[in-house]
Amino acid sequence: MSAGRRLGRVWRRRGPLRTRLALSVTAAVALVAVGVCAAAYLVVRSALYEQLDLSLTQSARLAAQRNPGSAPGVLAGECRFLAAPACAEVVPADPADDPRPPGQLPVAPAARKVAQGTKAPYYTNITVAGHPARMLTTDYAKGRALQVALRADTVRDGIGEAARWLALTAAAGVLLAALLGYGVSRTGLAPVARLTATAERIAATRDARHRIELPPPGREDEITRLATSFNTMLDELEQSITAQRRLVADASHELRTPLTALRTNAELLARADRLTPEQRDRASTALGRQLREVTGLVGDLIELARDEEPRPLVEQVRLGALVEHCAQAARTHWPAVPFHVRVPAEPVVVPGVPARLSRLLGNLLDNAAKFSPAGLPVEVELTAGAPGRGPQLTVRDHGPGISPQDLPYVFDRFYRAGAARALPGSGLGLAMARQIARAHAADLTAEPAPGGGALFRLAF
DSSP: OHHHHHHHHHHHHHSOHHHHHHHHHHHHHHHHHHHHHHHHHHHHHHHHHHHHHHHHHHHHHHHHHHSTTOOSEEEEOOTTSTTSOOEEEEEESSGGGOOSSOOSSOOOHHHHHHHHTSSOOEEEEEEETTEEEEEEEEEEETTEEEEEEEEOHHHHHHHHHHHHHHHHHHHHHHHHHHHHHHHHHHHHTHHHHHHHHHHHHHHHHOOTTOOOOOOOTTOOOHHHHHHHHHHHHHHHHHHHHHHHHHHHHHHHHHHHHHHHHHHHHHHHHHTGGGSOHHHHHHHHHHHHHHHHHHHHHHHHHHHHTOOSOOGGGOEEEEHHHHHHHHHHHHHHHOTTSOEEEEOOSSOOEEEEOHHHHHHHHHHHHHHHHHHSOTTOOEEEEEEOOOTTSOOEEEEEOOSSOOOTTTGGGTTSTTOOOGGGTTSSSOSOHHHHHHHHHHHTTOEEEEEEOTTSSEEEEEEO
16 A cells, blocks of 8 residues: 555656646546536435335325224235235234234334334335335334335336436546546646747757747736746846857957957067067067956956855945045046045945945046046045935046947947047946946946036945
């Protein structure tokens, strides 16, 4: 038995879902069909016997009226024939008073108790002359009981006929349940089959552009919601793969030029004996600069590959002091550009990683200084925010601004506007700034500044 139960559990876990669903539906409908047929059989059987018992009661009353106070013996004895009226016999309480010869109806000890008045009348099934019959034993007179019997062939035949038809009905119900179960499983699991086929096709072709066909609007259900969620996941996967491929292609393109220059300068320095001291110095200086560019570019790519900030490094950061520190570092890097900083007197604190927030602010300040003409300031303002809103930082330059066609792409990796192609940088600074902002639950946006220039807004 334990092995059978284990086999059943294994099948329930590993059997095909369609088969399990079809069998479950079949079992449920079959159970209902068999239960209804069984209940109908009991109702028909009870109704037929009730009708026969009613006839026996009427026959007993009629016999008692026609033969009041009769001595023990047979009152009517033709019930061995199917069309004959009920046979009736008077049974004494004392077996010594039984008539000779005895009647054709069997006398049970319970009939003596009815004659004694210690037992209520009752019905029983008997056999008379080899035929089924139904007998009523009831009180008749003091010390005597009356037994009345009728042939029950028609009742037995009717019950058998009802049983046969109900069995056929139950079998047809089970067969119909099996067909319905198969249809329900096939129809209900069709979206799941499409979802599985799509997943297998994606796994085989490694192409995330496939989608599951959805039903028309107004026919949504749980399976449709699952298919919609799967399609949404495929959209995200396709976008992720596309972004990954674009990142690799852009990184390869951006690295090709400095690596070629590195190789050229390295080959020149390998033949240093043929170069003049000035040429060696220029080649060495160019090699160092290109190494720093490649190192910075690779570092930026590694930073962009990080999805979230490490939780153990998060602490409460005072934004005002961090902005002042970053502005001072930017003044060192860009001595020709003045930086005007305004921070509130009260401390503004946000949770974050100080080094990462410093990198974000440094990228914004470097980007603003890069586009600002010499002598025109970069304006940095930190506000504590209105009640119910977080602090906000704005960085504004007075450069050429951002054209409408470039505005949607300023935070894309390696994107560089036409005006920025001649300036230093790899096009990763703003992309990294937005990623750091999102990791700190902040929103970084860009917009044209009133009066010219660009305005970057960081809202926590």
